[in-house]
Amino acid sequence: xxxxxxxxxxxxxxxxxxxxxxxxxxxxxxxxxxxxxxxxxxxxxxxxxxxxxxxxxxxxxxxxxxxxxxxxxxxxxxxxxxxxxxxxxxxxxxxxxxxxxxxxxxxxxxxxxxxxxxxxxxxxxxxxxxxxxxxxxxxxxxxxxxxxxxxxxxxxxxxxxxxxxxxxxxxxxxxxxxxxxxxxxxxxxxxxxxxxxxxxxxxxxxxxxxxxxxxxxxxxxxxxxxxxxxxxxxxxxxxxxxxxxxxxxxxxxxxxxxxxxxxxxxxxxxxxxxxxxxxxxxxxxxxxxxxxxxxxxxxxxxxxxxxxxxxxxxxxxxxxxxxxxxxxxxxxxxxxxxxxxxxxxxxxxxxxxxxxxxxxxxxxxxxxxxxxxx
Amino acid sequence: xxxxxxxxxxxxxxxxxxxxxxxxxxxxxxxxxxxxxxxxxxxxxxxxxxxxxxxxxxxxxxxxxxxxxxxxxxxxxxxxxxxxxxxxxxxxxxxxxxxxxxxxxxxxxxxxxxxxxxxxxxxxxxxxxxxxxxxxxxxxxxxxxxxxxxxxxxxxxxxxxxxxxxxxxxxxxxxxxxxxxxxxxxxxxxxxxxxxxxxxxxxxxxxxxxxxxxxxxxxxxxxxxxxxxxxxxxxxxxxxxxxxxxxxxxxxxxxxxxxxxxxxxxxxxxxxxxxxxxxxxxxxxxxxxxxxxxxxxxxxxxxxxxxxxxxxxxxxxxxxxxxxxxxxxxxxxxxxxxxxxxxxxxxxxxxxxxxxxxxxxxxxxxxxxxxxxxxxxxxxxxxxxxxxxxxxxxxxxxxxxxxxxxxxxxxxxxxxxxxxxxxxxxxxxxxxxxxxxxxxxxxxxxxxxxxxxxxxxxxxxxx
Numbered sequence: 001x002x003x004x005x006x007x008x009x010x011x012x013x014x015x016x017x018x019x020x021x022x023x024x025x026x027x028x029x030x031x032x033x034x035x036x037x038x039x040x041x042x043x044x045x046x047x048x049x050x051x052x053x054x055x056x057x058x059x060x061x062x063x064x065x066x067x068x069x070x071x072x073x074x075x076x077x078x079x080x081x082x083x084x085x086x087x088x089x090x091x092x093x094x095x096x097x098x099x100x101x102x103x104x105x106x107x108x109x110x111x112x113x114x115x116x117x118x119x120x121x122x123x124x125x126x127x128x129x130x131x132x133x134x135x136x137x138x139x140x141x142x143x144x145x146x147x148x149x150x151x152x153x154x155x156x157x158x159x160x161x162x163x164x165x166x167x168x169x170x171x172x173x174x175x176x177x178x179x180x181x182x183x184x185x186x187x188x189x190x191x192x193x194x195x196x197x198x199x200x201x202x203x204x205x206x207x208x209x210x211x212x213x214x215x216x217x218x219x220x221x222x223x224x225x226x227x228x229x230x231x232x233x234x235x236x237x238x239x240x241x242x243x244x245x246x247x248x249x250x251x252x253x254x255x256x257x258x259x260x261x262x263x264x265x266x267x268x269x270x271x272x273x274x275x276x277x278x279x280x281x282x283x284x285x286x287x288x289x290x291x292x293x294x295x296x297x298x299x300x301x302x303x304x305x306x307x308x309x310x311x312x313x314x315x316x317x318x319x320x321x322x323x324x325x326x327x328x329x330x331x332x333x334x335x336x337x338x339x340x341x342x343x344x345x346x347x348x349x350x351x352x353x354x355x356x357x358x359x360x361x362x363x364x365x366x367x368x369x370x371x372x373x374x
Numbered sequence: 375x376x377x378x379x380x381x382x383x384x385x386x387x388x389x390x391x392x393x394x395x396x397x398x399x400x401x402x403x404x405x406x407x408x409x410x411x412x413x414x415x416x417x418x419x420x421x422x423x424x425x426x427x428x429x430x431x432x433x434x435x436x437x438x439x440x441x442x443x444x445x446x447x448x449x450x451x452x453x454x455x456x457x458x459x460x461x462x463x464x465x466x467x468x469x470x471x472x473x474x475x476x477x478x479x480x481x482x483x484x485x486x487x488x489x490x491x492x493x494x495x496x497x498x499x500x501x502x503x504x505x506x507x508x509x510x511x512x513x514x515x516x517x518x519x520x521x522x523x524x525x526x527x528x529x530x531x532x533x534x535x536x537x538x539x540x541x542x543x544x545x546x547x548x549x550x551x552x553x554x555x556x557x558x559x560x561x562x563x564x565x566x567x568x569x570x571x572x573x574x575x576x577x578x579x580x581x582x583x584x585x586x587x588x589x590x591x592x593x594x595x596x597x598x599x600x601x602x603x604x605x606x607x608x609x610x611x612x613x614x615x616x617x618x619x620x621x622x623x624x625x626x627x628x629x630x631x632x633x634x635x636x637x638x639x640x641x642x643x644x645x646x647x648x649x650x651x652x653x654x655x656x657x658x659x660x661x662x663x664x665x666x667x668x669x670x671x672x673x674x675x676x677x678x679x680x681x682x683x684x685x686x687x688x689x690x691x692x693x694x695x696x697x698x699x700x701x702x703x704x705x706x707x708x709x710x711x712x713x714x715x716x717x718x719x720x721x722x723x724x725x726x727x728x729x730x731x732x733x734x735x736x737x738x739x740x741x742x743x744x745x746x747x748x749x750x751x752x753x754x755x756x757x758x759x760x761x762x763x764x765x766x767x768x769x770x771x772x773x774x775x776x777x778x779x780x781x782x783x784x785x786x787x788x789x790x791x792x793x794x795x796x797x798x799x800x801x802x803x804x805x806x807x808x809x810x811x812x813x814x815x816x817x818x819x820x821x822x823x824x825x826x827x828x829x830x831x832x833x834x835x836x837x
Binding site for chain 2: 047050051054055056057058059061062064065066068069070071072073074075076077079080081082083084085087088090091094095097098099101102104105106107108109110150152153154298299301302305306309310313314317320321324327328337
């Protein structure tokens with residue numbers, strides 16, 4: 001493959017960073033979303049679950065929009081082939097993200113159990129489907145898909161759903177579930193926290209096992225293509241260590257386990273990105289039809305302009321997003337949202353014993369969530 | 375229908391739907407920030423309750439705008455991959471800047487605003503809503519710079535069959551973009567102002583929360599009057615610029631087929647409803663006015679569709695270079711007609727306000743209930759006009775729409791996503807519309823008696 005210039009390499013790294021930010025941050029949003037009805041049994045508990053990511057989920061999703069925009073700006077050929085090729089898969093992801101996004105806003109807007117149940121399922125499905133499909137998509141990108149000599153995808157949706165890609169999807173689904181359960185356990189208190197911990201203890205080992213299988217298969221694929229890539233293999237080993245450690249820590253040390261799943265997600269995807277480099281798209285039809293990054297990129301002028309913009313803005317974005325996590329570091333519990341239906345409830349909440357003590361007063365004791373940044 | 379036509383329908387449907395919410399969000403964010411500032415300065419609880427009331431409606435609109443916005447970004451790659459390959463060097467840059475500079479700010483600080491009531495110091499909390507308002511407007515600038523490049527490409531050269539950026543400054547200061555931005559932001563303020571006027575009128579008619587709604591009405595009426603007049607003024611210069619940059623679009627807007635001096639302004643015309651009917655059957659016009667509007671001279675020459683077609687065929691080769699004339703003619707009139715109606719209503723309301731009859735004029739209050747339909751018509755018609763008037767080009771003069779679609783996507787696939795998005799958007803429009811009306815009718819949350827203490831989280835706007 002042709003040599004990648006410095007600017008092209010830099011932008012490949014930057015786009016990878018954007019995806020990593022997206023997967024680490026939105027990863028726990030997806031996990032929390034999937035657990036909505038598992039960790040929360042009453043309306044107040046479910047509100048606590050939603051509020052654990054309420055202030056941040058939208059900002060987290062912008063990492064995806066920025067990754068898409070940056071790919072368009074820096075590697076238009078990659079963007080064009082990938083987005084038109086993975087057409088129906090992206091359509092499903094978009095539909096899911098739309099339903100999930102409005103579900104946050106709509107859920108509490110009407111005091112009607114059927115209304116809330118509907119949006120709860122929209123939130124759960126809208127979190128689970130992208131968590132699965134992003135893994136499928138990235139497994140496909142790395143493994144290769146049918147691409148013809150003209151750089152166009154020639155397969156169908158079914159070609160994206162091979163066993164390796166599905167294993168990749170199940171891996172991200174399980175990893176994000178465990179990651180989200182740990183996040184929820186860190187951000188909540190009381191019964192919600194206990195349920196989230198229980199899910200974390202059960203899902204983290206599953207995530208680790210799936211990641212081992214998926215990464216082993218990735219290395220086997222590399223060997224078949226002409227040799228294991230050392231960097232990718234080392235990173236894959238690191239991901240496995242991190243996820244196994246997360247499984248071990250999930251029972252006692254939730255904060256550390258969350259740091260471990262964050263590291264695991266980062267190492268897993270960097271291992272895939274290292275595998276992909278220096279290609280943008282790998283053709284399973286014929287390696288000669290693969291699209292090199294060097295030939296998919298914008299010109300030096302555009303890359304230079306975008307580099308200046310990114311160097312100025314990315315640190316600012318990181319700073320204020322980290323600050324948001326700091327502002328909302330207090331743990332949340334169902335008792336913060338006791339159902340107020342009648343004035344009597346309101347009086348009881350205001351003057352009654354117990355509710356205040358377990359409620360907001362404890363906010364200062366809560367430990368910081370350890371704002372995850374990529 | 376082939377995949378190209380389906381992809382165009384998809385772009386039209388998803389964009390118009392997206393743009394139902396965008397101007398509401400931009401405008402309401404500014405009004406909400408203003409109301410909160412009034413509360414911050416005066417401590418008067420009516421402004422606090424107004425802030426939360428309009429904020430609640432802002433959040434519904436924002437949610438719909440955000441989720442439909444992701445589709446917009448992905449759509450270029452999904453349905454228009456050849457376009458993306460051709461213009462990516464230029465078009466992607468403002469999109470990425472929009473995400474980095476605006477989307478991160480608006481989504482992060484909106485989260486801080488929603489959940490930060492009582493948690494953040496009041497000044498900081500006030501700053502978050504202004505950051506949201508500012509960044510929604512900033513995002514409009516970037517996306518309009520990208521769109522304006524399609525209307526009037528600048529700062530580029532063609533290398534190896536691709537457009538390559540040579541000056542980002544030229545793209546970001548494109549005069550087309552600056553006019554479009556001012557026109558769009560004023561339009562957003564108008565859209566929000568009409569909503570505020572209609573909802574306030576609804577409550578004033580029922581004598582509900584008259585103090586709050588009369589204050590909101592008094593804020594929105596002058597904005598409607600001034601902004602709609604300003605939009606028309608900017609729109610005029612926008613039109614003059616368009617006559618220079620895209621004369622075919624203007625010729626189609628006025629249904630002028632032959633180049634003529636002293637071209638009249640057509641008020642009502644009938645022709646064959648086909649792509650380019652070569653002439654009109656009936657036409658009622660004011661003599662000389664089109665020439666005057668375009669060139670400030672009643673006798674100036676205005677280029678006609680047929681002559682422009684000849685001219686373009688010599689430059690670009692055989693083909694049809696006129697857009698669908700009837701669509702251009704009527705969307706142009708719908709936009710301008712709605713605009714003039716808003717100017718009239720705005721100044722009528724302002725006159726009533728000055729005479730202290732605003733809250734008691736049942737005639738005006740009943741009329742006001744229907745005013746939000748006008749910006750919706752003007753916004754949609756304006757975008758249909760500006761996008762369809764560029765046809766057959768996707769990038770004026772350098773790339774045809776017919777060369778822009780995705781070769782890898784089959785007709786069936788576009789049909790699936792077209793039906794899918796249309797159904798999903800249709801259902802969401804119904805649900806969001808009903809919710810919006812329901813919350814608007816409910817009015818502000820009841821008074822709390824005691825002002826919220828600092829340091830106590832107030833989740834009245836949270837999910």
